[in-house]
Amino acid sequence: MVAKQLAEHAELAQFMSHQYLCESLTVAEVNTLLNYLTVLHFDNDDIVSDIGDVGDELYFVVKGEIALIIPDGQNEYEVVRSGPGEMLGMMSFFDKRARSARLVAKATDTHVLKLSRAMYKRMKVEHPYIAINIVEQAVLSLDKLFRSVSSDYAQFSHYLYGAGSKI
Secondary structure (H helix, E strand, C coil): CCCHHHHHHHHHHHHHHHHHHCCCCCHHHHHHHHHHHEEEEEECCCCECCCCCCCCCEEEECCEEEEEEECCCEEEEEEECCCCCCCCCCHHHHHHECCCCCEECCCCCCEEEEEHHHHHHHHHCCCCCHHHHHHHHHHHHHHHHHHHHHHHHHHHHHHCCCCCCCC
């Protein structure tokens, strides 16, 4: 069992060392970061986090896909789908408000790394440089989401109202 855990840790360290989040970290700092994270496994259509949950954790996709879903009563709308190397759950994690969307695994054997609020608070004190990298990754992830949604909205508006019309 210990050998399996060591192998998984080594694979995660290798994966993380190639991600933007860890781009400026040393090998030792990547291993330190992994000590603050928990590995979670999900199957297709498992709910990772639900609407109304207070965001006490954020997620980093290692394998598979996670969709950000917004239900409107009768239907569910997929806003974005994130894959390996992407972070999710940042807004609620940092503003400490209830989640406004559902995170759902969209691939069998989806793996995510979870950072709990308690571990993040510890990290801020013990390893502030690593914590700053997480904040920077969160900003970039939110920027990517905002740009994607803005582009989709612009395309929809163009389709709906035609060129030259303003909303």
